[in-house]
Amino acid sequence: xxxxxxxxxxxxxxxxxxxxxxxxxxxxxxxxxxxxxxxxxxxxxxxxxxxxxxxxxxxxxxxxxxxxxxxxxxxxxxxxxxxxxxxxxxxxxxxxxxxxxxxxxxxxxxxxxxxxxxxxxxxxxxxxxxxxxxxxxxxxxxxxxxxxxxxxxxxxxxxxxxxxxxxxxxxxxxxxxxxxxxxxxxxxxxxxxxxxxxxxxxxxxxxxxxxxxxxxxxxxxxxxxxxxxxxxxxxxxxxxxxxxxxxxxxxxxxxxxxxxxxxxxxxxxxxxxxxxxxxxxxxxxxxxxxxxxxxxxxxxxxxxxxxxxxxxxxxxxxxxxxxxxxxxxxxxxxxxxxxxx
Numbered sequence: 001x002x003x004x005x006x007x008x009x010x011x012x013x014x015x016x017x018x019x020x021x022x023x024x025x026x027x028x029x030x031x032x033x034x035x036x037x038x039x040x041x042x043x044x045x046x047x048x049x050x051x052x053x054x055x056x057x058x059x060x061x062x063x064x065x066x067x068x069x070x071x072x073x074x075x076x077x078x079x080x081x082x083x084x085x086x087x088x089x090x091x092x093x094x095x096x097x098x099x100x101x102x103x104x105x106x107x108x109x110x111x112x113x114x115x116x117x118x119x120x121x122x123x124x125x126x127x128x129x130x131x132x133x134x135x136x137x138x139x140x141x142x143x144x145x146x147x148x149x150x151x152x153x154x155x156x157x158x159x160x161x162x163x164x165x166x167x168x169x170x171x172x173x174x175x176x177x178x179x180x181x182x183x184x185x186x187x188x189x190x191x192x193x194x195x196x197x198x199x200x201x202x203x204x205x206x207x208x209x210x211x212x213x214x215x216x217x218x219x220x221x222x223x224x225x226x227x228x229x230x231x232x233x234x235x236x237x238x239x240x241x242x243x244x245x246x247x248x249x250x251x252x253x254x255x256x257x258x259x260x261x262x263x264x265x266x267x268x269x270x271x272x273x274x275x276x277x278x279x280x281x282x283x284x285x286x287x288x289x290x291x292x293x294x295x296x297x298x299x300x301x302x303x304x305x306x307x308x309x310x311x312x313x314x315x316x317x318x319x320x321x322x323x324x325x326x327x328x329x330x331x332x333x334x335x336x337x338x339x340x341x
């Protein structure tokens with residue numbers, strides 16, 4: 001098992017990147033850069049490539065609507081080049097509020113777009129001449145307005161012909177596809193003790209169709225990390241994130257994270273969190289998050305307890321533990337947990 005951290009995207013990106021880079025000497029294996037509708041992630045990933053030497057640099061995530069498959073492949077090749085072969089490209093459909101509200105694109109065919117983007121990215125990185133017609137046309141045909149386009153291959157030579165492609169997915173069909181074709185899986189709000197009841201069947205079905213050449217599916221998940229006799233209190237720091245996702249990431253009936261909380265068995269609580277959050281009562285929504293949800297999604301407590309939590313994530317299939325260190329000595333926390341892995 002490896003260890004990684006997510007980069008904070010709410011503050012100064014250079015400060016956040018410098019903090020993540022400082023953890024490299026403590027044994028950090030990777031850093032994940034989110035995008036949402038703030039700063040773009042490739043710019044920050046390029047900065048991280050210059051500030052680090054060994055750790056992997058991952059996008060979590062690039063959505064498959066705002067960039068063409070060709071541009072995603074170019075980003076993968078460019079980041080891999082400047083980092084010396086350390087890129088991981090996380091892909092996903094994001095959600096309709098961001099895709100339609102921010103990017104002005106219709107939120108259609110999310111699974112088909114993700115599958116096609118993976119196929120085309122891999123072909124482009126292998127320097128194939130691309131003549132493809134599906135959701136994306138390469139080149140654009142005359143009947144759709146094309147005039148001068150011709151099949152092309154990427155101009156430069158990628159450092160690696162295969163950059164790992166991970167997918168952020170939650171729903172059964174999307175998780176099934178991820179297990180079938182992706183190099184790795186980026187689940188959100190992952191509770192190791194409850195993950196199998198939600199995703200066990202689609203993961204197994206996808207793996208049955210998986211090409212053995214892809215190797216085992218990598219799984220990236222984790223949560224807040226704090227070690228100490230009084231560290232259990234840090235679990236409450238997960239409340240704002242859980243409330244935001246379960247309550248505020250989408251309208252009623254269109255919130256994937258709310259659906260996930262229901263699938264975990266928190267149906268009544270999920271409805272209440274969403275009701276409060278959408279009414280602007282965010283603190284009350286946070287208070288409505290079940291204590292168990294916070295505990296299972298984190299690694300906070302005395303050392304022996306945290307070691308048990310690490311093993312729970314491992315037993316659930318996690319291959320890269322993605323943690324948010326809490327406290328004044330993040331490097332010490334990373335070094336300690338890295339020693340257990």
